[in-house]
Amino acid sequence: xxxxxxxxxxxxxxxxxxxxxxxxxxxxxxxxxxxxxxxxxxxxxxxxxxxxxxxxxxxxxxxxxxxxxxxxxxxxxxxxxxxxxxxxxxxxxxxxxxxxxxxxxxxxxxxxxxxxxxxxxxxxxxxxxxxxxxxxxxxxxxxxxxxxxxxxxxxxxxxxxxxxxxxxxxxxxxxxxxxxxxxxxxxxxxxxxxxxxxxxxxxxxxxxxxxxxxxxxxxxxxxxxxxxxx
Numbered sequence: 001x002x003x004x005x006x007x008x009x010x011x012x013x014x015x016x017x018x019x020x021x022x023x024x025x026x027x028x029x030x031x032x033x034x035x036x037x038x039x040x041x042x043x044x045x046x047x048x049x050x051x052x053x054x055x056x057x058x059x060x061x062x063x064x065x066x067x068x069x070x071x072x073x074x075x076x077x078x079x080x081x082x083x084x085x086x087x088x089x090x091x092x093x094x095x096x097x098x099x100x101x102x103x104x105x106x107x108x109x110x111x112x113x114x115x116x117x118x119x120x121x122x123x124x125x126x127x128x129x130x131x132x133x134x135x136x137x138x139x140x141x142x143x144x145x146x147x148x149x150x151x152x153x154x155x156x157x158x159x160x161x162x163x164x165x166x167x168x169x170x171x172x173x174x175x176x177x178x179x180x181x182x183x184x185x186x187x188x189x190x191x192x193x194x195x196x197x198x199x200x201x202x203x204x205x206x207x208x209x210x211x212x213x214x215x216x217x218x219x220x221x222x223x224x225x226x227x228x229x230x
């Protein structure tokens with residue numbers, strides 16, 4: 001059975017967006033289309049995508065700024081950048097951001113087809129291999145130790161930097177207690193953190209994990225993440 005693939009497409013030209021959507025539906029099972037960087041990033045924060053394709057010239061926010069935010073959130077995200085401009089600085093900036101490919105408009109149809117075949121084959125090969133960085137904590141709940149992405153029922157949860165650090169160290173030591181001092185040192189680089197500050201951080205993370213007794217506290221022992229690891 002063929003691995004299903006999802007795409008986030010960002011293009012503010014409505015007619016081109018529709019044309020690309022029709023063309024790319026031969027390669028992707030799910031396509032979310034957006035006309036702005038703001039709308040696209042809002043979707044990215046609540047969903048996961050195998051590939052992101054974005055134009056550079058977008059209203060309000062440059063497409064490369066969007067790519068930068070996405071790469072900061074998920075460094076391994078595959079991204080293809082499209083542009084009507086052939087300036088070297090755009091190309092070099094795209095390279096710096098670690099994009100998969102840079103395509104210029106008007107498109108060379110054969111190059112576009114070849115790029116999609118190559119990209120989707122690579123994505124399916126990756127999906128067919130077990131991802132050792134992905135940890136399943138509970139039914140419908142997973143955490144990627146590499147990208148620090150938390151998904152609950154296929155929806156990516158927005159985590160603050162401190163929430164990411166807390167979840168990372170708890171997952172790394174899953175089903176064993178981690179002392180408050182160790183958590184404070186990892187998250188705040190200090191041994192002296194008010195217990196109420198730590199409790200508030202834990203509560204926010206509990207709410208995002210969403211399953212019963214996901215994080216347990218025991219006086220004088222610290223906090224423990226309960227997980228059914230797989």
